[in-house]
Amino acid sequence: MKISVVIPTFNSASFIKNTMDSVLAQSYSAYEILVLDDGSTDDTVLILRSYGSLITVATQKNQGVAHARNTLAKLAQGDLVAFLDHDDLWHPSYLAIQAKAFSLHKNAAAVFTKHITFKNDTELANWRESAPSLTIEVIPSDQFIRRYNRSTGTFYSMSFCVVPKMILTSLGEEPFPLTAAGVDDFFLCNQFPLYGPVVLTHGELVAYRLSPNAQSLDQMKNFGLILCHYEHLERVFRAQNRVDLLRLVDCEYASKQRSYGKILFCLSRKTEARKHFLDSLLRSWSPVSMAKSLALLVLSFLPPPFTLRGQPRYRG
Template structure:
């Protein structure tokens, strides 16, 4: 039986760490190993990890950021497959069994699956990510600059040999975070991607309040566009040197453009909203109209919602932005 490691990279998440480790140990696939990389936590994380004894492989290191933790974990892996589970997320008991069914009958570089969205207390919200499924050969679209729909870090299982074609990733300077970006998109250039059409874990959203427009846990909305552009540049260099693949200078991704849209439009004046939509919305609209992963219905719906940002009534405009930006807002509306 082929082995898979669940690698949990943790930094100061003692509140959630036990749930993550317990979910990894509860897998019904017998050949599952559990590794915890602690990135120099200063809370009670180390004591929690040590409490599991030999049931988990504990790798402690000095604080260096998420990229450093991924580099360390990948260099230490001795299994053929791995899932990187964020220390505030959980996996359902059949997660490893489900992804191994794909790996055992194909040459997949990555098997991805949906994650149910949880709030800060672990209560399911009724939302899940992602809402679109990529084609198996999404690497071809990636070569044209299109970032394919992927779940967050915890919803991806990788062939380790594919990861090692991309990692280690430079970890100095501002590139401390976003390790999952390089794993998710870099691996797609090494082989085909498979999708399990159901949820196999829970994704915790810490800013799930109804007033927020941000959906990403890791970065503030205004910082996301700059961070993505930096990572794309680094990924371009990595795959050029290691894989001999030339990626375009810029990428296309609705999630990225959505962040720019929201930070520019939300709670802005009517003049500012119209000015942005008329003069600066080209890339945003292009990632809707030309999106190769979306249905016509989804494209039209997003365009209609986006147009509501031009109405004089600012509460309606702000609601439209929240609806586009945050899937949790959509669930709240449906429950009324």
Template structure:
């Protein structure tokens, strides 16, 4: 008999936050309620919806815990759900995503006999609005990411938020979602968890993440700026724990983010701001393929600024 069978299944709290999500909400709630894992509570925070979301939630009666709120934002709504959760583990499910029926069973088992794990995640399918599979997102294809993965996670967020299960005591230790962030709140939390704990991974697509057309393009500037803020503020506290090569990788990540912001502002005609971010990219860079392009971009933008009329104030 395994420890899992001997002690009984601990409660998992599925937290689901929604705003005007009537189109997919019932599918998401049903996939949480129909997990093969036997001890699940579903906590739904309705963040001020004006469509049929409230009626859908009420139709489930006491099978879910429905918390109607008003405009907390995603981080605030998730934090409310976590504080309200009664389970030993917290699993995140977005209102337009979907889980494999075995997801929680497969993941919770990994925590038994490994009490120091801070997080378990998995592969996931990227699907379109019609639920057609676009591709599988697999960490295994880029090298298995388990154990102590903090340096790799600084380079890129490879953890899909809808795949994650986290022990609630870990959240009490590292803190909840940062409510100042809009689009990088998941990555920021994963970094704080991985700073203190090893993580584990199921090499199978246990969730489906619904792609939203134009989502990244519409919010690209804020996403990049938040990413820069997260890496630049946390790196100094981490530097003495990393090898020289790992510190170089983090610097190169900052260089790539800065270069992307410089190009974005350049295309928008915000030349002084573009120059500042390209210069920042070059200062960070040890060497990446972007380095020659960054130097060329700086030359072009400087020439453009010199040829144009004196620019107005264009602060960051």
């Protein structure tokens, strides 16, 4: 089974060597390692070139990570495409265990793995030597929609994800939609249920680098971007005539509207918050979802101490 490793980079000179070394230390060798630098202005490319023929390096002017991922997905020639962000690290057995998961579940639309978080590379010595869990879980399509959209971290990075090349090709020129830059992976992952179940390997096989400037911490920005482009997902599910899954997608859309509304309410933007609560009520298919939306709408009009408590903008 051939695995293409694809890595978009941008101004990553301070950590790209550790990332690349973690790929080259894999017990299951990659078929190819493709790196696309997105217009770095530091020494990133110079460091990458020092690896010689071990990796393939390409460069482009700065166009964003979504564009870089699309280009890399198109260039990849392996049966599977393993994505890795430029500041994250893989356990030495990452590719071996992900390949095993695909060999056991050939109809999987994607395989994710669990992870640890870190701020400093010195925290990882014991992790690299650890023997990760080999437990493999198969998540049916309908369950994945719920779990992906409600997860607080299990699926939130492409560094945890391996996808069949065939599926990326079937998604067209932009499996990562450029119009949704910043949350482009959200739209890719929500389409996996159209192609089959998703597999989760329970070993902590990825070290995810925490950054104080990470966009994932800004919930208002993330929810706003997702809501602005959610119709893209709806069109895809309608085109596939998957009404059963579309109803689940709409319920998750309503849930994100509620979360966005609570953030707006916390920022004293109450009129906007109420509009999202009302829209989520009208969109919901589920009685439970409708009840939640209605409760938030009513609470937003009550005086203290009965009024709604908002949701903070930044995730701690």
